Amino acid sequence: MDNIFSVPDLDENEYIIDVNNVTVRFNKSTENINDLKEYFVKLIKHELMFQEFLALQDVNLKIKKGEAWAIIGTNGSGKSTLLKVISKILKPYKGSVKVNGTVASLIELGAGIDPKLTARENIYLNGCILGYNKKFIDSKFDEIVEFSELEDFLDSPVQNFSSGMTSRLGFSVATVVQPDILIVDEVLSVGDVLFRKKCMNKMNEMLSVGTTLLFVSHNMQQVREMCNKAIWLNHGKVLRVGDAEGICNEYETKIAAIKEEERARRAEQERLLNEQAEMIKQKRKLSATDKK
Amino acid sequence: MSSTSKSISPKEGSFWEVFKFKDLLYQLVSRDIKLKYRRSFLGYVWSVLNPLLIMTIMAIVFSFLFQRNLPLFALYLLAGRTVFEFVNGAVGKALYAITDNATLLKKTYVSKFMFPLSKITSTLVDFVFNLGALVIVMLVFSFVEGRCLFSFWNLGIVIPILQAYIFALGLGFFLAQLHVFFRDIGYIYNAFVTMWLYCSAIFYDIGMFYEKAEQQINAGGTPYAKYMAFIIENLNPLYIYIKQFRYFVWVPGIESVPYWSVVNVWDFVLGAIYAVLMFIVGTYFFKRSQDKFILYI
Numbered sequence: 001m002d003n004i005f006s007v008p009d010l011d012e013n014e015y016i017i018d019v020n021n022v023t024v025r026f027n028k029s030t031e032n033i034n035d036l037k038e039y040f041v042k043l044i045k046h047e048l049m050f051q052e053f054l055a056l057q058d059v060n061l062k063i064k065k066g067e068a069w070a071i072i073g074t075n076g077s078g079k080s081t082l083l084k085v086i087s088k089i090l091k092p093y094k095g096s097v098k099v100n101g102t103v104a105s106l107i108e109l110g111a112g113i114d115p116k117l118t119a120r121e122n123i124y125l126n127g128c129i130l131g132y133n134k135k136f137i138d139s140k141f142d143e144i145v146e147f148s149e150l151e152d153f154l155d156s157p158v159q160n161f162s163s164g165m166t167s168r169l170g171f172s173v174a175t176v177v178q179p180d181i182l183i184v185d186e187v188l189s190v191g192d193v194l195f196r197k198k199c200m201n202k203m204n205e206m207l208s209v210g211t212t213l214l215f216v217s218h219n220m221q222q223v224r225e226m227c228n229k230a231i232w233l234n235h236g237k238v239l240r241v242g243d244a245e246g247i248c249n250e251y252e253t254k255i256a257a258i259k260e261e262e263r264a265r266r267a268e269q270e271r272l273l274n275e276q277a278e279m280i281k282q283k284r285k286l287s288a289t290d291k292k
Numbered sequence: 293m294s295s296t297s298k299s300i301s302p303k304e305g306s307f308w309e310v311f312k313f314k315d316l317l318y319q320l321v322s323r324d325i326k327l328k329y330r331r332s333f334l335g336y337v338w339s340v341l342n343p344l345l346i347m348t349i350m351a352i353v354f355s356f357l358f359q360r361n362l363p364l365f366a367l368y369l370l371a372g373r374t375v376f377e378f379v380n381g382a383v384g385k386a387l388y389a390i391t392d393n394a395t396l397l398k399k400t401y402v403s404k405f406m407f408p409l410s411k412i413t414s415t416l417v418d419f420v421f422n423l424g425a426l427v428i429v430m431l432v433f434s435f436v437e438g439r440c441l442f443s444f445w446n447l448g449i450v451i452p453i454l455q456a457y458i459f460a461l462g463l464g465f466f467l468a469q470l471h472v473f474f475r476d477i478g479y480i481y482n483a484f485v486t487m488w489l490y491c492s493a494i495f496y497d498i499g500m501f502y503e504k505a506e507q508q509i510n511a512g513g514t515p516y517a518k519y520m521a522f523i524i525e526n527l528n529p530l531y532i533y534i535k536q537f538r539y540f541v542w543v544p545g546i547e548s549v550p551y552w553s554v555v556n557v558w559d560f561v562l563g564a565i566y567a568v569l570m571f572i573v574g575t576y577f578f579k580r581s582q583d584k585f586i587l588y589i
Contacts, residue, residue, distance in 0.1 A: 026587060034588060035476035084586075088304075088401040091583040111399035116327055125323060128316035129400055 015098070016180060016212050017086060019061040022095035024081055024236075026053045055081040056236045058095070063229075065101075065180075068213040070223040070244055072251055073233035079216050082233065083107065083183055086214070101180025104130070106203075107216075108185075110170025115159035119150055119169060122158055126173045140176045147202075148172035149195075168195060175202050182206055183214045220248045305582060307575045309403040316402065320410035325417055340424040343370060343377070347429070354495045362497050364545045370429050371541050372494035372534045374422060375452065379460050379530055380485055382415035386464030387471050387478055394589035404582045405575075408464040416457055426541060433545060441545045451560065452536035455567040459529055462570030465578040472581070472588050491524055492531045498524060529566035532559055 028051040033039055056078045063069055071079045084090040085097055087105050112129035113122050123144055127137040137144075145151055148168045158166060184203065207213055207226075217223050223230065223244055230247040232240040240247050302308035310317060329335040350373075351366040362368050389407035390397070397404065430441045471477045501521035508515045524531050536559055544551040 034473065036474040036480070037476055039474065084398075089398065090586055105400070108399045112396050114323060117323060121323070121326070125316075125319045128313070128319045129396065129402055131313070131402075132315075134315045134318070 014064055015062045016065045016100050017061065017063040017214075018096075018098040019059055019082070019086065020096045020098070022056055022059045022082075022085055022092040022097060023054060024056040024078075024085060024090060025093040026055055027051060028053045054236050056085070056092075056233075059233075059236075059238055061231055061238075061241070063212060063214075065212055066210045067229055068207065068215065068227040070215045070217055070227040070230040070247075071233065072217060072220075072223065072230055072247070073239075074255075076235075077233040078236040079233055080107075081236075083214065083216065087183065099181065101212075102131075102177065103181045103183060104174055104177055104179035105183040106171065106174055106185060107183060109167045109174060113158055113166060113170060116157055118155050118157050119148075119161075120154045122169060123173055126170065127176075130174060130177075132177065144172045144176050147175075147198075164192065164195070171199055175199075175206070178206065178209065179211060181212045181214065183216075185216050220252050223248055305403075305579060307405050307579070310405050310409055313403050313406055316406060317410055317413065320406065321414045321417060324410070324414035328418070336421060336424075339418065339422055340428070343373060343422060343425040344428065347373065347425070350495055358496065358500070363547075364433055364542060367426075367429050367433055367545060368497075368538065368542050369495055370426055371538050372492065374419070374426060375456060375534045375537045376489065376492055376494055376530065377422075378415060378419040378453070379456050379463075379533070380488070381418070382412040382457075382460040383464050383467060384481070384485075385411040385415060386460070387467045387481060389464070390468045390472050390585060391475070391589055397589060398586060404585060405465065405578065408468045408578075409461065412457065412460050412464050415460075416453075419453070430541070430545070437545075437547075439547075443544060445544050445551060446540055448540040449537055452533045452540070452563065455536070455563045456530075456533040458567040459533070459570045462567070462572070462574030465574035466570075469578045469581045469585075472585050488528075488530060491528055492534055493524060494534065498531075526562065529563060529570070532563040532566065535559055536563060 033042060059078075059082060061069075061082070071082060073079050081090065083105070085092055086099060087103055088097075088099070110122075110126060112126045114125060117125060123141065124134065124137055127144075128134070132140075145154065148165075148171070150165060150169060153161065153165070158169070161169070182203065203213075213226065215223065215226055227244045230240075230242065230244040231238060232247050232251060240250065302312065328339075347366055347370045350369050354369070355361055355365055386408035389411045390404065393407050396402065434441045467477060467481060498521055501517040501524075504517035505515035505521070508517060525535075539551070539555050539559075543549070543554055
């Protein structure tokens with residue numbers, strides 16, 4: 001990585017991913033205006049307001065090469081927004097993102113798979129979508145096919161495949177590169193148990209060569225196994241950054257507390273409802289005796 | 293350690309980035325073509341038969357309608373319609389290119405220019421296939437007239453088609469980005485296409501306007517027809533491409549005139565200017581709004 005032309009700013013070059021004060025803003029109100037008619041109607045009625053919603057607020061994340069990071073948080077905390085910012089799909093409203101290396105993302109495997117094409121054609125199409133060139137795919141074709149275990153179905157259209165087969169195809173294409181950064185979603189629902197093991201092995205193999213990992217998960221057991229660092233997001237803000245072990249424990253106690261609270265709330269509700277039921281019963285009894 | 297290629301690469305988000313994804317362009321175009329013609333020989337036959345049928349109907353209807361008949365009217369018609377269908381089909385498909393690929397754009401980073409570009413390019417390939425109909429009609433006329441209508445001069449169609457392709461790219465980019473924000477653009481465009489069709493001199497001769505203008509002048513009125521002709525001839529790029537296209541396939545078929553005598557160089561200059569202008573406008577707006585796509589698809 002000795003780039004002669006780079007500015008000798010070692011501190012900057014050290015980070016493979018540098019997320020700097022990133023804020024991502026959505027507009028809640030105009031998101032449902034999507035045609036001209038509505039636009040003009042709202043314009044005349046003066047209802048074209050801007051309702052701000054910050055999916056991420058001043059998020060900082062500095063990742064060094066070879067580290068394994070977990071992104072944890074409840075639903076809607078901004079985990080996938082952060083991943084989208086890192087993989088260039090979403091431009092931040094404020095702040096900057098620097099990524100020094102190739103990214104392979106194992107989220108939504110096979111987003112580019114066309115069900116009408118055959119497996120063979122899809123390997124090329126999907127590969128090109130991920131940024132490989134044709135020569136590279138040619139050279140890795142056998143490897144992809146072998147890993148996906150789809151040798152016998154190469155020339156049949158993917159729409160006839162089971163969902164497991166489709167994601168196997170997607171996984172095999174996505175992991176044939178040796179990326180600098182690997183982004184993995186917890187729910188790797190690829191095929192059967194055996195294939196999932198194979199995927200785990202493949203990922204661990206990639207990590208053993210010094211690939212940087214970004215792992216999104218709710219499962220703290222998996223996080224402890226795979227990661228040494230963690231970032232905890234809550235409502236778009238960074239709650240904790242640091243060692244995976246500590247944050248996992250904290251997160252677990254927090255989640256347990258929330259669950260406990262929820263259980264208590266439900267129990268309380270149930271008690272109230274039971275009381276009500278009891279009262280109604282009493283009333284009915286009374287009215288019945290009155291009639292007699 | 294994997295090499296991070298730091299060669300002269302186009303800026304992220306610019307149109308030229310598509311060259312980085314040129315293998316993807318090939319894959320997307322070949323997908324469209326394959327899906328259209330796969331597993332049916334009739335797929336291709338239809339794409340030739342369809343324009344022929346429409347041409348026959350139009351030729352019959354309009355030769356009854358107009359007194360002043362053009363020589364080789366069917367060829368005149370088909371030439372105009374082929375170019376019109378190319379631009380119209382390309383832009384019509386490009387319009388939906390971004391919104392149709394929403395799932396993909398939400399999941400991976402690909403140059404967004406790629407999707408309208410691939411649609412327009414696959415329509416270009418389709419267009420080349422559709423030329424079969426033109427060849428058939430020219431062949432038939434060659435027999436009827438007893439002389440060969442084919443010559444190397446015909447190959448000049450590359451020039452108008454290249455201009456039309458660049459023009460369609462510009463318009464396609466512009467409308468594709470607009471369609472992300474305003475989903476009713478498709479309807480508006482369809483209405484616009486109908487007007488465009490009538491303003492492109494596909495089934496009539498522009499000379500009719502001048503005759504009408506003469507009548508208007510003789511009657512002591514304002515020659516509105518002449519203004520109309522001026523608008524079509526100078527402000528409708530599509531007509532300019534159709535006219536150029538006819539220089540190369542229809543004009544050599546008319547016996548009375550040597551074909552280079554009618555060619556007006558100005559048409560080529562004007563056509564090229566429109567193409568480049570539209571391309572610049574289209575890419576400018578597309579580039580400006582592409583970062584917001586993800587919020588609306």
